[in-house]
């Protein structure tokens with residue numbers, strides 16, 4: 001079992017956290033105690049058990065989006081694991097991280113990870129979409145992650161504004177996100193054009209998920225990779 005405290009002291013850039021044991025939830029110290037469970041996530045390396053990892057996350061069963069490991073996060077974390085050679089040594093920024101499973105896996109495979117979430121809720125780096133607080137000007141990620149960050153269409157424009165800004169700061173970077181393919185899909189396409197972005201990869205999130213994980217998830221989840229388009233953002 002992977003010890004979160006080792007990881008926190010090594011590759012994660014964030015304010016210091018008091019973490020007990022191995023399970024991780026960066027919101028947990030900010031919330032009143034409610035029903036908690038520990039969800040365990042295993043990542044196997046083609047039969048080589050020594051190279052496999054296991055991440056445990058404390059879930060807080062409260063009506064709070066960031067306190068639960070959402071299916072999009074399970075899929076994005078699996079993608080990070082399967083593409084771990086791409087992530088090793090990269091600067092990773094996770095937006096709307098919540099319980100942060102993709103970022104945790106990225107850190108475990110050797111990435112330098114910064115976790116962020118809404119500044120009003122997070123004890124890690126606050127990064128509210130569409131808000132230009134000083135720290136955002138220092139960020140130079142190679143890869144931006146975001147699991148299930150497209151769930152409230154009223155926030156899509158702010159999210160794309162932030163992603164577009166980050167990609168312009170690091171023009172070779174890519175935004176990798178998993179989302180439920182709902183009616184907001186056309187809005188996402190529209191806003192990508194508005195913010196000078198383009199999709200370079202679009203796959204069914206279940207297409208690469210091991211069957212033991214796919215069997216307990218449902219929905220129509222897509223994974224997309226988004227980069228700056230060569231054209232200027234629409235005025």
Ligand SMILES: C[S@@+](CC[C@H](N)C(=O)[O-])C[C@H]1O[C@@H](n2cnc3c(N)ncnc32)[C@H](O)[C@@H]1O
Nearest residue numbers: 065066069070073096097098118128129147148
């Ligand atoms: C559905 S949860 C997904 C959490 C996690 N990525 C996962 O998949 O398990 C959406 C996350 O986006 C964050 N969020 C929502 N609106 C935000 C905003 N305007 N700025 C920054 N983060 C935001 C929430 O706090 C929450 O952690």
